[in-house]
Amino acid sequence: MPAPIPHSSPQLEVPPPILDTSPQPEVVAIKQLNHDGLQGFQEFIVDVLMLSLLHHSNLVTLIGYCTDGDQRLLVYEYMSMGSLEDHLFDLDPGKDPLSWSTRIKIAVGAARGLEYLHNKANPPVIYRDLKSANILLDNDYNPKLSDFGLAKLGPVGDHTHVSTRVMGTYGYCAPEYAMSGKLTLKSDIYSFGVVLLELITGRRAINTPKKPGEQNLVTWSRSFLKDRRKFVQLVDPLLQGRFPLRCLHHAIVITAMCIQE
Incomplete structure (x- = not known):
């Protein structure tokens, strides 16, 4: 009498996980500068230049800036506990x-x-x-x-x-x-x-x-x-x-x- 053929369990195909490669939103702090007068513009320029050149763990990081017409914005890393x-x-x-x-x-x-x-x-x-x-x-x-x-x-x-x-x-x-x-x-x-x-x-x-x-x-x-x-x-x-x-x-x-x- 021939030996019984063992039944094989059905194999389930598990689809690979879908990786979300889209960039995650980053919380930032945005500082809007007063656009009245030359002094405010000079301070904006100095802030951008200094923080672009200086890098240290105890200096806030400048992520970017925006200037459009008389609008001037500085984008910093977000410091969650304030000042x-x-x-x-x-x-x-x-x-x-x-x-x-x-x-x-x-x-x-x-x-x-x-x-x-x-x-x-x-x-x-x-x-x-x-x-x-x-x-x-x-x-x-x-x-x-x-x-x-x-x-x-x-x-x-x-x-x-x-x-x-x-x-x-x-x-x-x-x-x-x-x-x-x-x-x-x-x-x-x-x-x-x-x-x-x-x-x-x-x-x-x-x-x-x-x-x-x-x-x-x-x-x-x-x-x-x-x-x-x-x-x-x-x-x-x-x-x-x-x-x-x-x-x-x-x-x-x-x-x-x-x-x-």
Whole structure:
């Protein structure tokens, strides 16, 4: 008797997966510039040139730009957490303040961005508008410097400064630059010191609603910076004492060096 022939299972043909090769949409930030006056156009040109030539992990990336008639647009990478200013001042009830470690992380990243502009770019670049509103943050609170419309190429060769019309933001502007119009790399260092002071204290550089003597952050802080026993009194009360004392002292000493007149 012949052996039975085994039945074979039917084979199903599985179609290959369809790959979507179409480009995925990218979230970007679009900045529309004021089209009134020559100054706005010059800042647009400087912003495009600077960010086309400068590339660093702590500088915002310029994806593209558009100019059509009097319309001028800048297209940047999207920084999902907004600016440092949004997380330091006038917090909504229930919103957690920045932790000490996050504040230091932001300070270090901003410093690295400045270091690149001053020491790695050739010729060096003076940022000229360092402030908490221009430090943008990604999902992990990594900071990137943005808005290079006021940036200037720094001094080269035997020159110690560049002479220019005083620009920048009141409260962050180095006093020697404000008085003389002589712009140096140190002008950015002063502004960085003011941002450090904002990170430590949770106070704005300029806050006019406060009583006289407390409206200018640098002026208000001077007496505290001269006495190590008063360092703790500078700290943002929202931190509720959650910071390492040694690290605070280092940060305040660096801040004091940056904002020396």
